[in-house]
Amino acid sequence: LTRAPSMSDDEAPKKKEWVPFSKRPEWSDVVPTPQDDGPNPVCPIAYSDQFRETMDYFRTILKTNELSPRALDLVTEAIKLNSANYTAWYFRRKVLAALFEKDPATYNYRKELGYVDGMCRGSPKNYQLWYHRRLVVEQLNDPSEEIPFTAEMLEEDAKNYHAWAHRQWVVETYKLWDGELPFVDHLLREDMRNNSAWNQRFFVISKTTGYASKEVMAREIECAFSYIRKAPNNESPWAYLRGLFVSGVKFSEYPQVKDTCLEFSGKYVACPHVVSLLVDIYEQEGTPESKENAAALCVKLATTMDVIRQKYWRYREKNLH
């Protein structure tokens, strides 16, 4: 990835000595704008000199709307000092748009992607960064780096919310569905409790084959049960299994669900998830006997198996259909 000239030099062996703007000849024509906090600010921050001065100069170019190469350098420094500064990001996009027109060889979205790539790795939980990356990808209309990039970020933190949201946007916008289910499987093999991966599974299938077919349902039911057998107290596959029936499909259409739950209730005797699903199944059956069964299980959950949720289970008991 090539980097724009304004890319901060993170990879230099030594940290460069910061030169105050007041001492930089190329900025001698600019009058800094101090922050107008008023006489008595609330929660004032003890900025470093570098922070204060950089922002003083940034405020000036923002006011004068200077869209130049040196403005890009300044906005890069401002972002480096506070990557959550959404005003700086907004202004960066304005500067870039102007520079892209004037000098597309030096300033272009490809180079910008390189810049934001480096920044994202440093601050993986920053809204502005991920959003900026999305805008750059949209402009480039090239998602080819996004799948490997998000995969890398998820390698470091498999539940990074921004990474998953970005990946979902990429996959859906550019129809990159192939390979997504294998990716989910890979992550589940690494950590079957990764609920984000389970969520992605639901996302991919619901937007590709859908869950209407008996083959898909049977396969996914078995997928959930296979993970449940490995670790019955893992809530994620239970939530997923229940999720398969959210669309209105009845448990009775897939008798293996009830059968397996009954088997599990004998095997995993202290597992509340088994009993919880049986409550749903009995409730849906709708007979007086099944309602009694459901109520009895609610009481069991409230009194012994899932005591922290006793108020919820008492509520369920009283409100069974």
Next chain:
Amino acid sequence: VARMSSQDGDDDEEWEGQTVEDQEEVTQKLDRCYAALRRDASKENDVHLFREEHIAWLWRGFSGLPSGYSSLDASRPWLCYWTIQALDLLGESTARRASQIVGFLNKCQDTEGGFTGGPGQLPHLATTYSAVLALLVVGTEEAYKSIDREKMSLFLHRRKCANGGFTMHDSGEQDVRSMYTAIVVAKLLNLLTPELVAGSAEWLAQCQTYEGGLGGCPGNEAHGGYTFCGVAALVILGRTDVLDMPRLLRWVANRQMEDDRGFQGRTNKLVDSCYSFWQGAVFPLLSYVMHPEPDSHTPSGWLFDQRALQQYVLMCAQHAQGGLRDKPGKGCDYYHTCYALAGLSVAQHNDLVITPEPSPYIDKHLDGNEEEDDDVVSVSSSSVTLFGPTENVVEATHPVYNVRPEKVARAMRYFYSL
């Protein structure tokens, strides 16, 4: 860990994976926090809210923050709101600083409408939300008048998107937070029009996942922060009909962790004190939806273990020198202090009425002393569920706005008479 070790899966893989590792690290720390109580349950009366320490720490922050807070330089109204709302929950008035707060927030008000992250920055929905809430905490006519409502209306309309949502700022991102912040500001300031919220409820409905909670955008994983925002926004709009409530209730009830006692933000993730509010406040909201006119038959309190949540906040999230934190091992910060205390409040107070409009119930709060009363109000035992001594009671908070209900009522009386 007790729960995790009680079952044997079919093979040796059961205990593998990052989730297990991360959870075990937290479990060990929490074990130490709860150890005294486990040995002797009567130790409960020794578990104190460090009220004076938190108040002192909060005032220090109000006066000045170290340079490490530069990363929140685009969130100055948030810092102001977190601090004064936390003080308010602790019964500590900031009335003597009213003009100072109003004056500073006015420096963050954009001439074209909305509030910015700091003087000279672009207006942003989240900082607008926090500035407006902070002004509600102040609660004076000077505070209300400082808001340019006409320009605010224009700002809100500029944020509106064709798909029913809102962008956080000019060419900014869109998600459930922007929806909530825009709708709250509009509602409080009497700027809510059908046009402003056209399509909003329908867009929010798409954010409910198969799990039952809401994600940031359609398809995203169910998450406590976004769930709170989405449900609260729909309560304001009167459109909770677009959600599957039983599924939502089950999801949020499952987010309270059996051993940790506090709430996690997502399935199989770690406890965090801020979810004490984001997840905890969903319960009174759901209760309101299910029983809009509470009567003597409505069960009191919420469908989660209120004492257990209080145990988490008091025994794991408090720093003895002042301030609250995510979990043991993390540093204190003003965000966690605000939301841990707000969660504590929800867990303590059973009888919140949420009618968004000024109502006879809420107006009743205003019949008494108009001035800030710093004494902790003694409440009847049925309206409070307590862990620890009665000195631990904090003020009640409104579960839609996270500002004291009387402050919401007072503000609405002002803005709805304009």
